[in-house]
Amino acid sequence: MGKGKKNKRLIAFVLLLIFGIIIAIGFYQGQLQLLQPKKPAEEYFELFDYGPDNCQLLNNGSSLMIYEIHFWIKAVGGDAHSVIAKSWANAQPEYVGDIEANQFKFVSQASPRFGYISHRNSDGMYPFPVKLTSREAEGTITIYF
Numbered sequence: 001m002g003k004g005k006k007n008k009r010l011i012a013f014v015l016l017l018i019f020g021i022i023i024a025i026g027f028y029q030g031q032l033q034l035l036q037p038k039k040p041a042e043e044y045f046e047l048f049d050y051g052p053d054n055c056q057l058l059n060n061g062s063s064l065m066i067y068e069i070h071f072w073i074k075a076v077g078g079d080a081h082s083v084i085a086k087s088w089a090n091a092q093p094e095y096v097g098d099i100e101a102n103q104f105k106f107v108s109q110a111s112p113r114f115g116y117i118s119h120r121n122s123d124g125m126y127p128f129p130v131k132l133t134s135r136e137a138e139g140t141i142t143i144y145f
Helices: 003-035
Strands: 045-058 063-075 080-086 094-099 104-110 116-119 127-133 137-144
């Protein structure tokens, strides 16, 4: 066998080995990121300028049927990747995308057929849960109308 063929095979083997090592390192880092516990949504996100856009008072004002809401999400704990917001069981989850640290994005969610019933609390407010998930954080933030 010629010296040129041996060198080509050796170079090909070394390149495949390097490529395999790079893939293994990337996979390992991805697995480590999946194993890291997520932070609570309350510590990582802030919701502001929120309100119901389509709602109806029920039972002499003791309950509020909410069909549509809007809010802004701000990433206060750092960059947030692949953010998803889901306001109530029948609302479609909204893919918000990435939010850079201290930046914000607008979310509007609607469920015209099935709303969310919020019962007035002792402070006269109507609590409303917003579930947020991202690669970094997960949990529910309750806002009040």
